[in-house]
Amino acid sequence: MRFLITFLFVLIFVSCTQGKQKLSGxxxxxxxMNADFKDATKSPLKAKDLKVFKRLDFFSIDSIFAVEAILNRTPESEWFNMKTTTGTLRKERIYGILNFELKDRKFQLNVYQGEEVIQEEDYKDYLFLPFLDNTNGTSSYDGGRYIDLRIPQxxxxxxxxxxxxxxYCAYNDKYSCPIVPRSNYLDIKIEAGTKNYIKH
Structure with a gap:
Protein backbone atom coordinates (compact mmCIF):
# COMPACT_ATOMS: atom_id res chain seq x y z
CA MET A 1 0.00 0.00 0.00
CA ARG A 2 2.81 2.38 0.97
CA PHE A 3 4.56 1.56 -2.32
CA LEU A 4 1.37 2.37 -4.27
CA ILE A 5 0.96 5.77 -2.54
CA THR A 6 4.61 6.62 -3.17
CA PHE A 7 4.28 5.62 -6.82
CA LEU A 8 1.17 7.77 -7.28
CA PHE A 9 2.88 10.75 -5.63
CA VAL A 10 5.89 10.46 -7.95
CA LEU A 11 3.61 10.10 -10.98
CA ILE A 12 1.66 13.25 -10.07
CA PHE A 13 4.87 15.20 -9.39
CA VAL A 14 6.39 14.20 -12.74
CA SER A 15 3.18 15.10 -14.58
CA CYS A 16 3.06 18.56 -12.99
CA THR A 17 6.73 19.16 -13.70
CA GLN A 18 6.31 18.24 -17.36
CA GLY A 19 3.33 20.59 -17.63
CA LYS A 20 5.39 23.55 -16.41
CA GLN A 21 8.17 24.01 -18.90
CA LYS A 22 10.88 26.39 -17.80
CA LEU A 23 11.13 29.51 -19.93
CA SER A 24 14.38 29.59 -21.87
CA GLY A 25 16.72 32.54 -21.62
CA MET A 33 10.90 37.89 -24.98
CA ASN A 34 10.56 34.14 -25.55
CA ALA A 35 7.27 34.02 -23.63
CA ASP A 36 5.82 36.89 -25.69
CA PHE A 37 6.87 35.24 -28.95
CA LYS A 38 5.21 31.97 -27.90
CA ASP A 39 1.99 33.80 -27.00
CA ALA A 40 -0.24 33.90 -30.09
CA THR A 41 -1.92 37.10 -28.83
CA LYS A 42 1.41 38.97 -28.70
CA SER A 43 3.73 37.21 -31.11
CA PRO A 44 4.72 38.92 -34.38
CA LEU A 45 5.44 35.52 -35.93
CA LYS A 46 3.46 34.19 -38.85
CA ALA A 47 1.15 31.29 -37.98
CA LYS A 48 3.39 28.72 -39.67
CA ASP A 49 6.45 29.98 -37.79
CA LEU A 50 4.63 30.13 -34.47
CA LYS A 51 3.78 26.43 -34.74
CA VAL A 52 7.46 25.45 -34.73
CA PHE A 53 8.84 28.28 -32.60
CA LYS A 54 10.91 27.22 -29.58
CA ARG A 55 12.98 30.24 -28.64
CA LEU A 56 14.76 33.29 -30.00
CA ASP A 57 18.49 33.18 -30.57
CA PHE A 58 20.52 35.60 -28.45
CA PHE A 59 24.15 36.49 -28.11
CA SER A 60 25.54 35.49 -24.71
CA ILE A 61 25.03 38.22 -22.14
CA ASP A 62 28.18 40.32 -21.91
CA SER A 63 28.57 43.11 -19.35
CA ILE A 64 30.98 44.89 -21.72
CA PHE A 65 27.93 45.91 -23.78
CA ALA A 66 26.12 47.49 -20.81
CA VAL A 67 27.46 51.03 -20.48
CA GLU A 68 26.54 54.36 -18.91
CA ALA A 69 25.89 57.03 -21.53
CA ILE A 70 25.82 60.79 -21.14
CA LEU A 71 22.57 62.23 -22.46
CA ASN A 72 22.86 65.63 -24.10
CA ARG A 73 19.29 66.81 -24.59
CA THR A 74 18.31 68.70 -27.76
CA PRO A 75 15.14 70.57 -26.71
CA GLU A 76 15.06 72.72 -29.85
CA SER A 77 15.06 69.79 -32.28
CA GLU A 78 12.25 69.76 -34.84
CA TRP A 79 9.85 66.95 -35.67
CA PHE A 80 10.67 65.10 -38.88
CA ASN A 81 9.28 62.21 -40.90
CA MET A 82 11.13 58.98 -40.18
CA LYS A 83 10.78 56.45 -43.01
CA THR A 84 9.46 52.95 -42.40
CA THR A 85 9.73 49.63 -44.21
CA THR A 86 6.23 50.00 -45.68
CA GLY A 87 6.72 53.56 -46.91
CA THR A 88 4.60 55.21 -44.23
CA LEU A 89 6.11 58.02 -42.18
CA ARG A 90 6.42 58.46 -38.42
CA LYS A 91 6.76 61.82 -36.71
CA GLU A 92 9.91 61.69 -34.62
CA ARG A 93 12.39 64.13 -33.17
CA ILE A 94 15.88 63.77 -31.77
CA TYR A 95 15.34 63.96 -28.02
CA GLY A 96 19.07 63.95 -27.36
CA ILE A 97 22.49 62.56 -28.18
CA LEU A 98 23.98 59.65 -26.23
CA ASN A 99 27.75 59.72 -25.76
CA PHE A 100 29.45 56.60 -24.44
CA GLU A 101 32.58 54.47 -24.53
CA LEU A 102 32.68 50.87 -25.69
CA LYS A 103 35.83 48.77 -25.82
CA ASP A 104 37.95 51.89 -25.24
CA ARG A 105 36.35 53.71 -28.16
CA LYS A 106 34.02 56.70 -28.10
CA PHE A 107 30.63 56.60 -29.83
CA GLN A 108 27.45 58.59 -30.05
CA LEU A 109 23.87 57.79 -31.04
CA ASN A 110 20.78 59.89 -31.56
CA VAL A 111 17.89 58.85 -29.34
CA TYR A 112 14.38 59.62 -30.62
CA GLN A 113 10.97 60.55 -29.28
CA GLY A 114 7.78 59.73 -31.20
CA GLU A 115 5.02 62.31 -31.46
CA GLU A 116 2.17 59.78 -31.28
CA VAL A 117 3.75 57.51 -28.68
CA ILE A 118 4.24 60.21 -26.04
CA GLN A 119 0.50 60.94 -26.11
CA GLU A 120 -0.07 57.62 -24.33
CA GLU A 121 0.16 57.78 -20.54
CA ASP A 122 2.36 54.67 -20.23
CA TYR A 123 4.80 55.92 -22.86
CA LYS A 124 5.07 59.65 -22.24
CA ASP A 125 8.69 59.16 -21.09
CA TYR A 126 9.55 56.58 -23.78
CA LEU A 127 12.66 56.96 -25.93
CA PHE A 128 13.44 55.00 -29.08
CA LEU A 129 17.00 53.98 -29.91
CA PRO A 130 17.53 52.33 -33.31
CA PHE A 131 21.07 51.43 -34.35
CA LEU A 132 23.16 49.69 -36.97
CA ASP A 133 26.46 47.88 -36.39
CA ASN A 134 28.95 45.54 -38.03
CA THR A 135 27.01 42.36 -37.21
CA ASN A 136 24.06 43.37 -39.42
CA GLY A 137 23.43 40.95 -42.27
CA THR A 138 25.49 38.18 -40.68
CA SER A 139 24.80 37.30 -37.05
CA SER A 140 22.16 40.02 -36.55
CA TYR A 141 19.25 41.36 -38.60
CA ASP A 142 20.41 43.33 -41.64
CA GLY A 143 18.02 46.20 -40.94
CA GLY A 144 19.51 46.95 -37.52
CA ARG A 145 18.06 46.63 -34.04
CA TYR A 146 16.22 48.68 -31.43
CA ILE A 147 16.54 49.43 -27.71
CA ASP A 148 13.71 50.79 -25.54
CA LEU A 149 14.69 53.52 -23.09
CA ARG A 150 13.00 55.86 -20.63
CA ILE A 151 13.79 59.53 -20.00
CA PRO A 152 16.12 59.69 -16.99
CA GLN A 153 15.90 62.30 -14.25
CA TYR A 168 8.90 43.06 -35.94
CA CYS A 169 9.34 43.21 -39.71
CA ALA A 170 12.30 40.85 -39.25
CA TYR A 171 9.70 38.19 -38.46
CA ASN A 172 6.69 39.28 -40.47
CA ASP A 173 6.58 41.71 -43.42
CA LYS A 174 3.07 42.91 -42.50
CA TYR A 175 4.62 45.18 -39.87
CA SER A 176 5.73 48.74 -40.57
CA CYS A 177 9.10 49.32 -38.89
CA PRO A 178 11.12 52.53 -38.64
CA ILE A 179 14.24 52.41 -40.82
CA VAL A 180 17.36 53.06 -38.77
CA PRO A 181 18.91 56.41 -39.76
CA ARG A 182 22.41 56.01 -41.17
CA SER A 183 23.65 58.51 -38.58
CA ASN A 184 23.06 55.79 -35.96
CA TYR A 185 25.62 53.41 -37.42
CA LEU A 186 28.25 52.07 -34.99
CA ASP A 187 31.51 50.98 -36.60
CA ILE A 188 31.90 48.03 -34.25
CA LYS A 189 30.43 44.57 -33.76
CA ILE A 190 27.68 44.69 -31.14
CA GLU A 191 27.66 41.01 -30.26
CA ALA A 192 24.88 41.37 -27.72
CA GLY A 193 21.11 41.17 -27.74
CA THR A 194 18.91 39.37 -30.24
CA LYS A 195 20.49 37.54 -33.16
CA ASN A 196 19.18 37.21 -36.70
CA TYR A 197 15.99 35.19 -37.11
CA ILE A 198 16.02 32.30 -39.56
CA LYS A 199 12.61 32.16 -41.22
CA HIS A 200 10.95 28.83 -42.03
Whole structure:
Protein backbone atom coordinates (compact mmCIF):
# COMPACT_ATOMS: atom_id res chain seq x y z
CA MET A 1 0.00 0.00 0.00
CA ARG A 2 2.81 2.38 0.97
CA PHE A 3 4.56 1.56 -2.32
CA LEU A 4 1.37 2.37 -4.27
CA ILE A 5 0.96 5.77 -2.54
CA THR A 6 4.61 6.62 -3.17
CA PHE A 7 4.28 5.62 -6.82
CA LEU A 8 1.17 7.77 -7.28
CA PHE A 9 2.88 10.75 -5.63
CA VAL A 10 5.89 10.46 -7.95
CA LEU A 11 3.61 10.10 -10.98
CA ILE A 12 1.66 13.25 -10.07
CA PHE A 13 4.87 15.20 -9.39
CA VAL A 14 6.39 14.20 -12.74
CA SER A 15 3.18 15.10 -14.58
CA CYS A 16 3.06 18.56 -12.99
CA THR A 17 6.73 19.16 -13.70
CA GLN A 18 6.31 18.24 -17.36
CA GLY A 19 3.33 20.59 -17.63
CA LYS A 20 5.39 23.55 -16.41
CA GLN A 21 8.17 24.01 -18.90
CA LYS A 22 10.88 26.39 -17.80
CA LEU A 23 11.13 29.51 -19.93
CA SER A 24 14.38 29.59 -21.87
CA GLY A 25 16.72 32.54 -21.62
CA UNK A 26 19.75 33.66 -19.65
CA UNK A 27 17.88 36.38 -17.77
CA UNK A 28 14.39 37.71 -17.12
CA UNK A 29 14.43 39.94 -20.23
CA UNK A 30 15.24 37.04 -22.57
CA UNK A 31 12.67 34.82 -20.85
CA UNK A 32 9.96 37.48 -21.31
CA MET A 33 10.90 37.89 -24.98
CA ASN A 34 10.56 34.14 -25.55
CA ALA A 35 7.27 34.02 -23.63
CA ASP A 36 5.82 36.89 -25.69
CA PHE A 37 6.87 35.24 -28.95
CA LYS A 38 5.21 31.97 -27.90
CA ASP A 39 1.99 33.80 -27.00
CA ALA A 40 -0.24 33.90 -30.09
CA THR A 41 -1.92 37.10 -28.83
CA LYS A 42 1.41 38.97 -28.70
CA SER A 43 3.73 37.21 -31.11
CA PRO A 44 4.72 38.92 -34.38
CA LEU A 45 5.44 35.52 -35.93
CA LYS A 46 3.46 34.19 -38.85
CA ALA A 47 1.15 31.29 -37.98
CA LYS A 48 3.39 28.72 -39.67
CA ASP A 49 6.45 29.98 -37.79
CA LEU A 50 4.63 30.13 -34.47
CA LYS A 51 3.78 26.43 -34.74
CA VAL A 52 7.46 25.45 -34.73
CA PHE A 53 8.84 28.28 -32.60
CA LYS A 54 10.91 27.22 -29.58
CA ARG A 55 12.98 30.24 -28.64
CA LEU A 56 14.76 33.29 -30.00
CA ASP A 57 18.49 33.18 -30.57
CA PHE A 58 20.52 35.60 -28.45
CA PHE A 59 24.15 36.49 -28.11
CA SER A 60 25.54 35.49 -24.71
CA ILE A 61 25.03 38.22 -22.14
CA ASP A 62 28.18 40.32 -21.91
CA SER A 63 28.57 43.11 -19.35
CA ILE A 64 30.98 44.89 -21.72
CA PHE A 65 27.93 45.91 -23.78
CA ALA A 66 26.12 47.49 -20.81
CA VAL A 67 27.46 51.03 -20.48
CA GLU A 68 26.54 54.36 -18.91
CA ALA A 69 25.89 57.03 -21.53
CA ILE A 70 25.82 60.79 -21.14
CA LEU A 71 22.57 62.23 -22.46
CA ASN A 72 22.86 65.63 -24.10
CA ARG A 73 19.29 66.81 -24.59
CA THR A 74 18.31 68.70 -27.76
CA PRO A 75 15.14 70.57 -26.71
CA GLU A 76 15.06 72.72 -29.85
CA SER A 77 15.06 69.79 -32.28
CA GLU A 78 12.25 69.76 -34.84
CA TRP A 79 9.85 66.95 -35.67
CA PHE A 80 10.67 65.10 -38.88
CA ASN A 81 9.28 62.21 -40.90
CA MET A 82 11.13 58.98 -40.18
CA LYS A 83 10.78 56.45 -43.01
CA THR A 84 9.46 52.95 -42.40
CA THR A 85 9.73 49.63 -44.21
CA THR A 86 6.23 50.00 -45.68
CA GLY A 87 6.72 53.56 -46.91
CA THR A 88 4.60 55.21 -44.23
CA LEU A 89 6.11 58.02 -42.18
CA ARG A 90 6.42 58.46 -38.42
CA LYS A 91 6.76 61.82 -36.71
CA GLU A 92 9.91 61.69 -34.62
CA ARG A 93 12.39 64.13 -33.17
CA ILE A 94 15.88 63.77 -31.77
CA TYR A 95 15.34 63.96 -28.02
CA GLY A 96 19.07 63.95 -27.36
CA ILE A 97 22.49 62.56 -28.18
CA LEU A 98 23.98 59.65 -26.23
CA ASN A 99 27.75 59.72 -25.76
CA PHE A 100 29.45 56.60 -24.44
CA GLU A 101 32.58 54.47 -24.53
CA LEU A 102 32.68 50.87 -25.69
CA LYS A 103 35.83 48.77 -25.82
CA ASP A 104 37.95 51.89 -25.24
CA ARG A 105 36.35 53.71 -28.16
CA LYS A 106 34.02 56.70 -28.10
CA PHE A 107 30.63 56.60 -29.83
CA GLN A 108 27.45 58.59 -30.05
CA LEU A 109 23.87 57.79 -31.04
CA ASN A 110 20.78 59.89 -31.56
CA VAL A 111 17.89 58.85 -29.34
CA TYR A 112 14.38 59.62 -30.62
CA GLN A 113 10.97 60.55 -29.28
CA GLY A 114 7.78 59.73 -31.20
CA GLU A 115 5.02 62.31 -31.46
CA GLU A 116 2.17 59.78 -31.28
CA VAL A 117 3.75 57.51 -28.68
CA ILE A 118 4.24 60.21 -26.04
CA GLN A 119 0.50 60.94 -26.11
CA GLU A 120 -0.07 57.62 -24.33
CA GLU A 121 0.16 57.78 -20.54
CA ASP A 122 2.36 54.67 -20.23
CA TYR A 123 4.80 55.92 -22.86
CA LYS A 124 5.07 59.65 -22.24
CA ASP A 125 8.69 59.16 -21.09
CA TYR A 126 9.55 56.58 -23.78
CA LEU A 127 12.66 56.96 -25.93
CA PHE A 128 13.44 55.00 -29.08
CA LEU A 129 17.00 53.98 -29.91
CA PRO A 130 17.53 52.33 -33.31
CA PHE A 131 21.07 51.43 -34.35
CA LEU A 132 23.16 49.69 -36.97
CA ASP A 133 26.46 47.88 -36.39
CA ASN A 134 28.95 45.54 -38.03
CA THR A 135 27.01 42.36 -37.21
CA ASN A 136 24.06 43.37 -39.42
CA GLY A 137 23.43 40.95 -42.27
CA THR A 138 25.49 38.18 -40.68
CA SER A 139 24.80 37.30 -37.05
CA SER A 140 22.16 40.02 -36.55
CA TYR A 141 19.25 41.36 -38.60
CA ASP A 142 20.41 43.33 -41.64
CA GLY A 143 18.02 46.20 -40.94
CA GLY A 144 19.51 46.95 -37.52
CA ARG A 145 18.06 46.63 -34.04
CA TYR A 146 16.22 48.68 -31.43
CA ILE A 147 16.54 49.43 -27.71
CA ASP A 148 13.71 50.79 -25.54
CA LEU A 149 14.69 53.52 -23.09
CA ARG A 150 13.00 55.86 -20.63
CA ILE A 151 13.79 59.53 -20.00
CA PRO A 152 16.12 59.69 -16.99
CA GLN A 153 15.90 62.30 -14.25
CA UNK A 154 19.56 63.23 -14.63
CA UNK A 155 21.92 63.38 -17.60
CA UNK A 156 23.06 59.76 -17.58
CA UNK A 157 21.25 56.72 -18.91
CA UNK A 158 21.99 52.99 -18.81
CA UNK A 159 22.56 51.71 -22.32
CA UNK A 160 22.37 47.92 -22.36
CA UNK A 161 22.89 46.40 -25.80
CA UNK A 162 22.09 43.00 -24.29
CA UNK A 163 18.46 44.18 -24.48
CA UNK A 164 18.56 45.10 -28.16
CA UNK A 165 15.90 43.42 -30.25
CA UNK A 166 14.87 42.99 -33.87
CA UNK A 167 12.07 45.08 -35.39
CA TYR A 168 8.90 43.06 -35.94
CA CYS A 169 9.34 43.21 -39.71
CA ALA A 170 12.30 40.85 -39.25
CA TYR A 171 9.70 38.19 -38.46
CA ASN A 172 6.69 39.28 -40.47
CA ASP A 173 6.58 41.71 -43.42
CA LYS A 174 3.07 42.91 -42.50
CA TYR A 175 4.62 45.18 -39.87
CA SER A 176 5.73 48.74 -40.57
CA CYS A 177 9.10 49.32 -38.89
CA PRO A 178 11.12 52.53 -38.64
CA ILE A 179 14.24 52.41 -40.82
CA VAL A 180 17.36 53.06 -38.77
CA PRO A 181 18.91 56.41 -39.76
CA ARG A 182 22.41 56.01 -41.17
CA SER A 183 23.65 58.51 -38.58
CA ASN A 184 23.06 55.79 -35.96
CA TYR A 185 25.62 53.41 -37.42
CA LEU A 186 28.25 52.07 -34.99
CA ASP A 187 31.51 50.98 -36.60
CA ILE A 188 31.90 48.03 -34.25
CA LYS A 189 30.43 44.57 -33.76
CA ILE A 190 27.68 44.69 -31.14
CA GLU A 191 27.66 41.01 -30.26
CA ALA A 192 24.88 41.37 -27.72
CA GLY A 193 21.11 41.17 -27.74
CA THR A 194 18.91 39.37 -30.24
CA LYS A 195 20.49 37.54 -33.16
CA ASN A 196 19.18 37.21 -36.70
CA TYR A 197 15.99 35.19 -37.11
CA ILE A 198 16.02 32.30 -39.56
CA LYS A 199 12.61 32.16 -41.22
CA HIS A 200 10.95 28.83 -42.03
Missing amino acids: ENEWQQK GNTIELDFNKSYNP
